[in-house]
Structures are given as structure tokens and as C-alpha cells.
Amino acid sequence: MPENPPPSTAKRYLVKVLAGGIMGVAIGLAGVYGIATLTGNAGGDAACRPAVTLAKKLAPFARGEVAAVNVASKPLKLPDLSFQDASGKPMTLAAWRGRTVLLNLWATWCVPCRKEMPTLDALQAKLGGPDFEVVAINIDTRDPGKPKTFLSEIGVQKLAYYADPDAKAFQDLKAIGRAFGMPTTLLVDQHGCELGTIAGPAEWASDDALKLVRAALGKS
Numbered sequence: 001m002p003e004n005p006p007p008s009t010a011k012r013y014l015v016k017v018l019a020g021g022i023m024g025v026a027i028g029l030a031g032v033y034g035i036a037t038l039t040g041n042a043g044g045d046a047a048c049r050p051a052v053t054l055a056k057k058l059a060p061f062a063r064g065e066v067a068a069v070n071v072a073s074k075p076l077k078l079p080d081l082s083f084q085d086a087s088g089k090p091m092t093l094a095a096w097r098g099r100t101v102l103l104n105l106w107a108t109w110c111v112p113c114r115k116e117m118p119t120l121d122a123l124q125a126k127l128g129g130p131d132f133e134v135v136a137i138n139i140d141t142r143d144p145g146k147p148k149t150f151l152s153e154i155g156v157q158k159l160a161y162y163a164d165p166d167a168k169a170f171q172d173l174k175a176i177g178r179a180f181g182m183p184t185t186l187l188v189d190q191h192g193c194e195l196g197t198i199a200g201p202a203e204w205a206s207d208d209a210l211k212l213v214r215a216a217l218g219k220s
Helices: 007-042 046-061 111-127 145-153 168-175 207-216
Strands: 082-085 090-092 100-106 132-138 184-188 194-199
Touching (some): 046 207, 082 168, 100 111, 100 168, 168 184
Antiparallel strands (some): 082 090
């Protein structure tokens, strides 16, 4: 600041100094708040921490035909995905609270999905029950009769039919980094928390897959 500046110059200089100081404080507070926010979210959903503990126990079973399964490393509660049953009745993932779920998104235009469906049907036949269900959601956006016809033609009998003609479930999972292509499959615990995720098909009727799911059910 020059010596004895004119009153107007001194006033402008003071305003700049004050403005700079206020901005610096604001940036500092924003930084602290941001760090605090990140720190607060770093642990994820507390209700899903037991799922991470279980996922660590599942890691040795993610091998062979299910080696591509990525077990959960951070607590993550999945969105309450919306879809519909075979009659068009609205459903949400919350309907399976209390049960472990293998959630699968598929479409008839997805060749790997088509090949995978019989293995999912076989898995449901072998392990489906009060504690576990394969929930396969079709996301075809055209010709709603086509998926049902396809499943009938290949002899799928044990899988219940679920559909999401708007493909919103895929978009909701994509938004949290859990859907990149088709098929997308997630192993979900009884509280709706992620245990593992796989992008792409797997042999779900294989011994490797059965051991993985049984371990998730505490039956290994």
C-alpha cells in the first residue's frame, strides 16, 4: 500500500483486503466441511458393515466358474429397485428382506444372458427356498411377450418372472457403479446389502457357484 494514498484509493484497497480475507475463510470452511463430509461417508452404511465381514469370508469361494465375482469391500446398501412381477404388479427389492438374493439383470438381446439363464434356473432349483432366491429381472424395453416366450422355449421352470420395461433398475445400479453391461449380477444379503458383484455371465449351476452361495447362507 503506497504512503498516504488518496482516501478513495485507500478505501478500495481496504475493500479488496476484506473481500480476500472473507473468501479465504469461506474456502477454508468449505474445505473442512468437505473433508468432514467425506470422512462421515467413508464408512458407508453402518447397517451393511456385517455384510463386508461376511464378504471377506466369501472371498476364498470366488474362484473357478465364479472367479469374476468381486466381493464387497465397503458397506453398500442397494437402492430399493423397482420392477414388476409376471402379472404387472409393482415390486421392490425390499420384498426380499430377510432372504439372501442373487439379483440378475438380463435381456433377450444379450447373448451371454440367454446362455446364462438355464444356469440361474438350475441354481434356483437347487438352493431356492425360504432363505434364498434368484431374482432375475428382464429389462427388455420392447415386445414384453418376447422374454416370456424365450424362457418357455428354453425350459426355465423354477425362476419367477420379473420385468423392468423402463430399465430403471439398471440405471439405478449404474448410478452407484454396480452396472456397466449385461448381464449384471449381485449377491445381496438379507438386509439389502451388497455381498458381491459380477459384470458378465457365470456358470451359476456349477459346484463353485453352489459353494459360494452356500457360504453366503452360512451353510458352507
